[in-house]
Amino acid sequence: MSSRCSTNTGSRSSNSHAPTSLTRPEEDTHPIRVLLVEDDEDDFVLVRDALQSLLPRRVVLEWVDTCEQALAEMELGHYDICLLDYRLGASTGLELLAQARGKGWQGPAILLTGAADDEVDYRAMEAGAADFLTKSQLTPELLERSIRYTLQHARMLEALRRSQASFRELIERLPDGICVLQGEQLVYANPALVRLVGWDSPNELVGRSVRELEESLFHPDDQARLTLEFREAQREGRPVPPCELRLLRKEGDIVPVEIAQLSVVFDGQPSLVRIVRNLTERKQMQARLMLSDRMASLGTLAAGIAHEINNPLSYVMTNLSHLEADVLPRLVASGGDQEEIRKLVSDAQVGLVRVRDIVRQLKMFSRAEEQARPEPVDVQRVLEGSIRMAWNELRHRARLVRDYSEPLLAEADEGRLGQVVLNLLVNAAHAIPEGSVERNEIRVVTRRHPGGVAIEVRDTGSGIPANLLEKVFEPFFTTKPVGVGTGLGLSICREIVTSVGGRMEVESTVGRGSTFRLILRAATAPLQAQRAPQEQVHEAPARGRILVVDDEPMIGMAVRRSLQRHHEVVTLTSAREALVRLQGGEHFDLILSDLMMPEMSGMDLHLELSYRLPELAERMVFMTGGAFTPDARAFMERIGNSRLEKPFSTQELQELVRTRLRGAGREGR
Incomplete structure (x- = not known):
C-alpha cells in the first residue's frame, strides 16, 4: 500500500450535467486542493470515489497515512480543506488537529469516523473541526454538502479575521x-x-x-x-x-x-x-478666535479713545505752545513772575507730552491687525520709552538696573516692540510683591547674540514652575491671581516678535525669578538720521488765506490763535459747508482738514474736490489723530497730501504752514 497518492478525480466535459458547485463561479477554474489523512486504503478509495462521482470540475486529492506526513503537508499550507480519519493508529484525528492548530495551521477540517458518536461529534466541534461525518453513511451528496459548507464557513472566518485585523490596525493608527x-x-x-x-x-x-x-x-x-x-x-x-x-x-x-x-x-x-x-487643540483654536475678536474690539475701542483724547489734547498743547511763544513775551510782568509763569507752562507741556505718548500707545493697539513693517530700530530708545511708561509699576516693587551693551539696531516694528517690552516689564513687576524694593531687582539687558540682538528682562520674583513654562505663551493662560491678568499679554508678545522674524525664550526657577529673552535680527541698514533743527531765520513769512475744517470748535480756535498774526484764518466745523464755500469760488491758499468727521469726512471732502477742483484737493493738509479704520488707512496710503499728527505744537503747525506756502510760491503781501 502506498503511503502517499496524488490523483485527479475528473474534469468537466462540455456535455456533462454540472452538480452544485463547491465554490463561486469565478473560482471554477481553480481546483480544490484536498488533503486526506487516512491509514486505511479502502477508506481512501471510498472518499476518492465519492469525490470523483460528485465534483463538476477538477479536484486535487493528496493522501497521507501518518500523522507526521500530515503535519508536514499542513505546514506547507497548500490545501483548501483537510479530511481527517478519527482513528490514526495510536493517535486520533483530533489529536492531530490540536497539534496542527498549535503550530499555527488554521485551515478548515472535516472529521471522518467509522461509527456515529455524539461525544466524538462534540469533541470534534470543540477542537475546531468544521464538520463530523460517519464513513458508513458517506454519500457523494453528503460529502459535497459538507465540503461546500466547510469552505464557505472558512471563507467567512477568514474574511472576519481580516476584517478584525484591519479594524485593529485602523484603531492602532x-x-x-x-x-x-x-x-x-x-x-x-x-x-x-x-x-x-x-x-x-x-x-x-x-x-x-x-x-x-x-x-x-x-x-x-x-x-x-x-x-x-x-x-x-x-x-x-x-x-x-x-x-x-x-x-x-x-x-x-x-x-x-x-x-x-x-x-x-x-x-x-x-x-x-x-x-x-x-479637545486641547480645539479649545486653543476657540481661544485664538476669541482673542482675535477681543483684540479687534479692543483695537476699535483704543482707536476711538485715542481720537477723543487727541482733540482736547491738540488744542490744549497748541494753546500752551502759543501762550509760551507769543503771549508771554508780550506780558508786562516782573522778571521773577514771568519766569515762574514760563516754568508752569513748561511743566504743563511736559505732562501733556506724557499724555500724548500714552495716546500713541493706544493708537498702536488700534493697528494690531496691520502687518508688521520691520525697519532698523534703536533698541535702547525703545527700552527707555517702555521704561517710562511702566515706571509707576516698577518703582514700588524693585530697583531697576539698566545693563546695556553698545548701541544696537534691530529689525523690528518700533511701536510693537515697545508694546512687547512694556508687557514684560509689567509682568516682571507683578511677579514681585510690593514693599521690598531694596531686596528685589528688575534688570533690563541688551547684548549681541548669534541670532542678532538679544533683549532680556530679568526679575527676582516668584518664578514659574517647570511644568507651566511651556504654557506661558498660550492664549488666556496666566499665573496671576483672578482679576489681575487675562493671559493674553505673552501670547500677543510672541506673535509680535515672530512676525518680524524673531523668537521669545523663557527661563525660570521657582523662588528665584524669571528671565524673558527676545532674540531679534540685527538691522543691516543704518538708522535714518533725524534732521537737526535748523536755525530759525527771522524772515517775513509768506501770508496766506487758510481754511481750517474740524468738527471740534476748540481745535479751530487754537489753530486760528497760533496763525492769525501772520495769516488770515477761517474756521469751519462742517466739511459740507466748506465744500459749498469752495465750490462758490472762495479762495484759500491752504486747507487744514480733520480726517474723521461726522456727516462728511475729510476724505469725502478730498474726493469731491478731486473731481471738481483738483488744484484745491492738492492744497489739503490732514490733521489726524490716527487713521484707525481700514478705509482711512488705505486713503492715507493712496494720496500724497501732507498730514499733521494730533496733538501738535504751535511750532510744528507754523513750520508746516510756512513750508507749504513757500512751496506754493506765495509772496508776502
Whole structure:
C-alpha cells in the first residue's frame, strides 16, 4: 500500500450535467486542493470515489497515512480543506488537529469516523473541526454538502479575521484614543489613548476594572456624569453621544476630552468601544478666535479713545505752545513772575507730552491687525520709552538696573516692540510683591547674540514652575491671581516678535525669578538720521488765506490763535459747508482738514474736490489723530497730501504752514 497518492478525480466535459458547485463561479477554474489523512486504503478509495462521482470540475486529492506526513503537508499550507480519519493508529484525528492548530495551521477540517458518536461529534466541534461525518453513511451528496459548507464557513472566518485585523490596525493608527470594554474590564487600549493619559504602555490599562480606571482617570466632579450617562447607556444597550469630560493625566494635568460610546463585536465578543478625543487643540483654536475678536474690539475701542483724547489734547498743547511763544513775551510782568509763569507752562507741556505718548500707545493697539513693517530700530530708545511708561509699576516693587551693551539696531516694528517690552516689564513687576524694593531687582539687558540682538528682562520674583513654562505663551493662560491678568499679554508678545522674524525664550526657577529673552535680527541698514533743527531765520513769512475744517470748535480756535498774526484764518466745523464755500469760488491758499468727521469726512471732502477742483484737493493738509479704520488707512496710503499728527505744537503747525506756502510760491503781501 502506498503511503502517499496524488490523483485527479475528473474534469468537466462540455456535455456533462454540472452538480452544485463547491465554490463561486469565478473560482471554477481553480481546483480544490484536498488533503486526506487516512491509514486505511479502502477508506481512501471510498472518499476518492465519492469525490470523483460528485465534483463538476477538477479536484486535487493528496493522501497521507501518518500523522507526521500530515503535519508536514499542513505546514506547507497548500490545501483548501483537510479530511481527517478519527482513528490514526495510536493517535486520533483530533489529536492531530490540536497539534496542527498549535503550530499555527488554521485551515478548515472535516472529521471522518467509522461509527456515529455524539461525544466524538462534540469533541470534534470543540477542537475546531468544521464538520463530523460517519464513513458508513458517506454519500457523494453528503460529502459535497459538507465540503461546500466547510469552505464557505472558512471563507467567512477568514474574511472576519481580516476584517478584525484591519479594524485593529485602523484603531492602532487612529489619533483618537480607543478602548474596548467587555463586562467590567478594559480589554484593549490603543497607543493614542496610552499617550493621552500619560501612561507608559497599554499593559498598565488592560485587565483593570472599568470603575477603577474611571475613578483614577477622570475629574472627581465628572464621576456622577460618567455613572449617569455611560452606565445607564451600557445597561440599556444604547450608544452615548459625544460629551465633554475632564481627563486627569498621570502627570496631574487636566485635559479636556470628548467621549463617545457604542456597542461592537470585538474578537468575537459583544463589547463597548469608547472613543476619547483630545479637545486641547480645539479649545486653543476657540481661544485664538476669541482673542482675535477681543483684540479687534479692543483695537476699535483704543482707536476711538485715542481720537477723543487727541482733540482736547491738540488744542490744549497748541494753546500752551502759543501762550509760551507769543503771549508771554508780550506780558508786562516782573522778571521773577514771568519766569515762574514760563516754568508752569513748561511743566504743563511736559505732562501733556506724557499724555500724548500714552495716546500713541493706544493708537498702536488700534493697528494690531496691520502687518508688521520691520525697519532698523534703536533698541535702547525703545527700552527707555517702555521704561517710562511702566515706571509707576516698577518703582514700588524693585530697583531697576539698566545693563546695556553698545548701541544696537534691530529689525523690528518700533511701536510693537515697545508694546512687547512694556508687557514684560509689567509682568516682571507683578511677579514681585510690593514693599521690598531694596531686596528685589528688575534688570533690563541688551547684548549681541548669534541670532542678532538679544533683549532680556530679568526679575527676582516668584518664578514659574517647570511644568507651566511651556504654557506661558498660550492664549488666556496666566499665573496671576483672578482679576489681575487675562493671559493674553505673552501670547500677543510672541506673535509680535515672530512676525518680524524673531523668537521669545523663557527661563525660570521657582523662588528665584524669571528671565524673558527676545532674540531679534540685527538691522543691516543704518538708522535714518533725524534732521537737526535748523536755525530759525527771522524772515517775513509768506501770508496766506487758510481754511481750517474740524468738527471740534476748540481745535479751530487754537489753530486760528497760533496763525492769525501772520495769516488770515477761517474756521469751519462742517466739511459740507466748506465744500459749498469752495465750490462758490472762495479762495484759500491752504486747507487744514480733520480726517474723521461726522456727516462728511475729510476724505469725502478730498474726493469731491478731486473731481471738481483738483488744484484745491492738492492744497489739503490732514490733521489726524490716527487713521484707525481700514478705509482711512488705505486713503492715507493712496494720496500724497501732507498730514499733521494730533496733538501738535504751535511750532510744528507754523513750520508746516510756512513750508507749504513757500512751496506754493506765495509772496508776502
